[in-house]
Every structure is written in structure tokens, then in C-alpha cells.
Amino acid sequence: xxxxxxxxxxxxxxxxxxxxxxxxxxxxxxxxxxxxxxxxxxxxxxxxxxxxxxxxxxxxxxxxxxxxxxxxxxxxxxxxxxxxxxxxxxxxxxxxxxxxxxxxxxxxxxxxxxxxxxxxxxxxxxxxxxxxxxxxxxxxxxxxxxxxxxxxxxxxxxxxxxxxxxxxxxxxxxxxxxxxxxxxxxxxxxxxxxxxxxxxxxxxxxxxxxxxxxxxxxxxxxxxxxxxxxxxxxxxxxxxxxxxxxxxxxxxxxxxxxxxxxxxxxxxxxxxxxxxxxxxxxxxxxxx
Amino acid sequence: xxxxxxxxxxxxxxxxxxxxxxxxxxxxxxxxxxxxxxxxxxxxxxxxxxxxxxxxxxxxxxxxxxxxxxxxxxxxxxxxxxxxxxxxxxxxxxxxxxxxxxxxxxxxxxxxxxxxxxxxxxxxxxxxxxxxxxxxxxxxxxxxxxxxxxxxxxxxxxxxxxxxxxxxxxxxxxxxxxxxxxxxxxxxxxxxxxxxxxxxxxxxxxxxxxx
Numbered sequence: 118x119x120x121x122x123x124x125x126x127x128x129x130x131x132x133x134x135x136x137x138x139x140x141x142x143x144x145x146x147x148x149x150x151x152x153x154x155x156x157x158x159x160x161x162x163x164x165x166x167x168x169x170x171x172x173x174x175x176x177x178x179x180x181x182x183x184x185x186x187x188x189x190x191x192x193x194x195x196x197x198x199x200x201x202x203x204x205x206x207x208x209x210x211x212x213x214x215x216x217x218x219x220x221x222x223x224x225x226x227x228x229x230x231x232x233x234x235x236x237x238x239x240x241x242x243x244x245x246x247x248x249x250x251x252x253x254x255x256x257x258x259x260x261x262x263x264x265x266x267x268x269x270x271x272x273x274x275x276x277x278x279x280x281x282x283x284x285x286x287x288x289x290x291x292x293x294x295x296x297x298x299x300x301x302x303x304x305x306x307x308x309x310x311x312x313x314x315x316x317x318x319x320x321x322x323x324x325x326x327x328x329x330x331x332x333x334x335x336x337x338x339x340x341x342x343x344x345x346x347x348x349x350x351x352x353x354x355x356x357x358x359x360x361x362x363x364x365x366x367x368x369x370x371x372x373x374x375x376x377x378x379x380x381x382x383x384x385x386x387x388x389x390x391x392x393x394x395x396x397x398x399x400x401x402x403x404x405x
Numbered sequence: 406x407x408x409x410x411x412x413x414x415x416x417x418x419x420x421x422x423x424x425x426x427x428x429x430x431x432x433x434x435x436x437x438x439x440x441x442x443x444x445x446x447x448x449x450x451x452x453x454x455x456x457x458x459x460x461x462x463x464x465x466x467x468x469x470x471x472x473x474x475x476x477x478x479x480x481x482x483x484x485x486x487x488x489x490x491x492x493x494x495x496x497x498x499x500x501x502x503x504x505x506x507x508x509x510x511x512x513x514x515x516x517x518x519x520x521x522x523x524x525x526x527x528x529x530x531x532x533x534x535x536x537x538x539x540x541x542x543x544x545x546x547x548x549x550x551x552x553x554x555x556x557x558x559x560x561x562x563x564x565x566x567x568x569x570x571x572x573x574x575x576x577x578x579x580x581x582x583x584x585x586x587x588x589x590x591x592x593x594x595x596x597x598x599x600x601x602x603x604x605x606x607x608x609x610x611x612x613x614x615x616x
Contacts, residue, residue: 121473122471122473122474123473123474123475128473128475128476131472131473131476131480132476132479132480133472135480135483136483139483139484139487142487143487143490143491146491146494146495147494150494150495150497150498153498154494154497154498157497157498157501158501160501160503161505166541177543213571233427272509273509275442276442276443276446276588277442277443277562277563277585277588278585278588278589325583325585326588326589
């Protein structure tokens with residue numbers, strides 16, 4: 118019996134059967150490999166977080182133990198820089214930065230690491246490079262104003278150019294750089310040789326040939342560290358309700374708690390408005 | 406039917422030089438430019454292409470008598486796409502670092518014209534074993550070129566090989582500098598062209614007559 122291979126029915130049935138078989142096969146493989154893949158992703162994230170405090174070169178087997186050893190605590194902070202109660206390390210760890218930046222109510226995870234008896238505060242950053250997303254982790258010293266270490270990675274930046282942001286040579290430039298100048302949040306500039314940030318911030322050298330990625334790193338740091346401003350100010354020993362004007366006025370009131378609160382009432386709104394900008398390239402910068 | 410008949414040997418060895426997919430057929434140039442800035446991704450990319458090409462050749466060859474001719478391209482695409490996704494998933498599960506490095510390039514295997522070309526030109530008309538050899542041969546032919554190009558680009562562009570520094574420090578001290586242009590795609594094209602030039606000058610029968 119010869120089947121007419123070019124009849125419509127044969128073609129439709131053939132295509133349908135093929136799609137079902139392939140679909141089932143892929144679904145099966147996905148299910149079978151999922152646990153291992155999730156484990157890899159979690160371990161990779163742990164490695165990245167540890168890289169921010171200069172713990173590197175770990176094998177897959179060591180990662181989890183080392184992570185537990187260094188990272189003592191994880192929590193969210195709210196827009197006033199206060200620790201949100203009832204959030205565990207796992208909750209902070211599970212925050213998906215990509216979704217987080219798009220959502221209206223941004224979560225601000227912080228990981229606390231202990232290095233040589235000193236606390237370091239690690240915060241995640243996420244932004245846009247040239248070809249795709251870039252992200253990283255920035256560890257801030259417990260003085261709340263200088264960077265202890267930074268780690269960056271990317272999805273598909275050009276090898277040898279933009280992709281250099283994941284190299285230690287680039288990342289170690291950030292060590293001990295200050296994100297605050299005279300008590301004001303300035304972030305860190307990523308500048309071409311011979312240029313300086315206009316706002317007087319500290320800066321590192323950009324990657325030659327990787328201009329857009331470098332600019333992406335600068336924007337990412339600016340946007341993603343800013344929401345933590347109140348939290349950092351608290352670390353510096355200031356009062357958590359932050360805002361420079363508020364800060365100064367509050368000091369005048371001496372130990373009067375009520376005064377403190379009243380003066381800063383309008384601040385939370387301001388803080389709320391800022392996080393939304395994170396991750397979105399600054400429209401002005403894009404036009405240049 | 407001998408396993409290594411003359412025909413099968415040709416299917417395997419021709420693509421390595423005389424009928425090289427990159428040098429002679431000028432296929433797969435896009436990915437050759439994209440993944441050769443460093444040696445390691447080039448090697449992994451080559452291995453992935455060999456696997457996908459050999460397997461898809463075998464599968465298409467096995468079902469070649471049932472495929473309706475009008476939708477054969479779609480069937481080929483589905484098979485290749487499924488295999489590529491499997492390779493990607495396996496890499497994520499068992500070789501996470503490599504999968505991170507290659508990121509989008511694995512997905513781009515689907516668009517590599519060598520695959521569709523071999524399926525159309527060979528697997529549809531030949532048995533599974535010959536198709537398998539043809540797939541391995543073409544994959545290897547592609548990989549060899551990838552590795553040669555990546556070797557020069559990484560050496561001259563970054564001064565490293567497989568991430569290890571090979572150009573000694575005293576060269577830099579005496580004014581030697583890495584050539585940043587080597588890392589950019591245009592130099593991949595020029596490197597490939599140089600290889601083609603050398604290849605043609607050694608194989609007179611490949612040279613086109615000038616009239």
C-alpha cells in the first residue's frame with residue numbers, strides 16, 4: 118500500500134505527530150534537568166555574591182558551605198532604610214532583580230557578610246549594557262560610605278570589550294572608593310581617561326572600546342544604590358529618615374523625637390519615587 | 406556495504422579541507438565572526454555544532470523516506486531546534502560556566518547555514534551512517550577554522566590563549582601592545598579571508614578560472 122506523501126492529510130498528520138513528539142521530549146528533558154539547573158543557578162548566585170567580598174575560585178561543592186560561613190544575615194530594607202521584619206536570608210536571596218526592578222513596589226535586599234569580624238553590606242545591582250542586561254553585587258563597608266568590593270557580570274557583552282567588566286582588573290578599581298562625598302550620595306563614575314564626573318564623585322577607568330557597557334555600569338550603580346541611600350546613611354550613624362535638609366534640621370531639634378518625625382514626614386514619598394528609575398537607562402544619557 | 410567505503414570516507418574527509426564548509430562553501434560565517442574572539446567559546450561552540458549536526462543528520466536520514474517534500478524544511482528546522490534546545494539545557498545542567506559564556510550563541514546554532522545545508526544536500530538522500538560521518542566531518546571542518554581564527558584573534562587581541570597569558574610581560578615593557586582591532590568582528594572576517602587565501606593557493610583545483 119503506497120501512501121501519498123504529498124496529500125494534505127498526510128502532511129497535517131505528519132506535522133502534528135512530529136510536534137507532539139518533540140514537545141513531549143523537550144518537556145521531559147526540561148523536567149528531568151530542572152532540579153540540577155536550579156541548583157547551578159543558586160550556586161552561581163552565591164558565587165557572585167561572595168565575589169563581591171573577594172571570596173573567589175570556589176568549587177561547586179564548597180560554595181554552599183562557604184556562603185553560610187560568610188553571609189550571616191539577609192533582609193530587606195524599606196524606603197526609609199529600616200530593616201523589614203520577618204524577612205529571612207532566603208527571601209532576600211530569592212529576589213529576582215529583573216522582575217524586581219519592573220514592579221511598582223521595589224524590594225531592597227541586603228546581604229550581611231562578616232569578613233575578619235567586620236560587617237559588610239552587599240546589595241545587588243542590575244542594569245542595561247550594550248547587548249543585554251548587566252548585573253552585579255556591591256559590598257559596602259560598615260561605615261556606609263565606602264565600597265569594600267564589587268562584582269559585575271553580563272549576559273552577552275562583546276568579548277574583550279564590554280565583557281571586560283567581569284574581569285578582576287576592572288572590578289578591583291572599585292575597592293575602597295567612596296560613594297558619598299561630604300555626606301551626600303554621589304555614586305561612582307566610570308570615566309574615559311582624562312574625564313571626571315561633574316558632580317565630584319569618585320571614579321574608575323572605563324573600558325576602552327566598551328563605552329556603552331561602561332556607561333551602563335555607571336548608570337546601574339547610580340540607579341540601584343540610590344534607593345539604599347537612607348540605609349547607608351543609617352550605617353554612617355546619621356538618622357534613618359535621611360534627606361540632607363531633613364538631616365540637618367533634625368540635628369537642630371536635639372533629642373526631640375517628635376520634631377524629628379515631623380520634619381521628615383514628606384521624605385518617604387520622595388524616596389518612593391526614585392527607585393522606579395533604576396535599571397532604565399537615563400533617557401538623556403541614551404540620547405548622547 | 407562497507408562501513409568505510411570510499412564514498413563514506415569522502416563524506417567524512419572532504420569537508421575537512423577540499424570541501425570545507427567555511428573556506429570553500431563560505432557557510433556559517435556569521436557565527437565564525439561572533440564566537441572567535443576567545444579560544445574557549447570557539448572550541449565549545451565547535452563541539453556543540455558537531456553534536457547537533459551529526460545527530461540531526463542521522464535523525465533526518467532515518468525519517469527521510471517519510472518526510473513530505475513540501476514541508477521538509479519545516480521538519481528539518483524542528484529537528485535542529487529541538488536538538489539545540491537539548492544541548493542548551495544539558496549545558497546549563499552540567500556545565501553551567503560554559504553555558505554562561507556561550508549564552509546566546511548556542512541558540513544561534515539553529516541559524517547556522519551549515520546545518521540546513523547538510524540536511525538538504527546530504528541527509529535527505531543518504532543512509533544514517535553516511536549522514537553521521539558527513540555530519541561529523543562538516544562539524545570538524547567548521548571547528549578547525551573556528552579554532553584557527555580564535556587562536557590568532559585571542560593571541561594578538563588579548564595576548565592570552567584559553568585565558569592564560571602567553572605573551573610575556575617583557576614584550577609589553579618594550580612597547581608591545583595588544584591589538585584591540587583583532588577582537589572586533591571585522592578582523593575575524595579578514596582572518597578568515599587570509600586562511601581562504603592560503604588554502605586556495607595550496608589547492609590549485611579550487612581556484613576559479615579568471616575568464
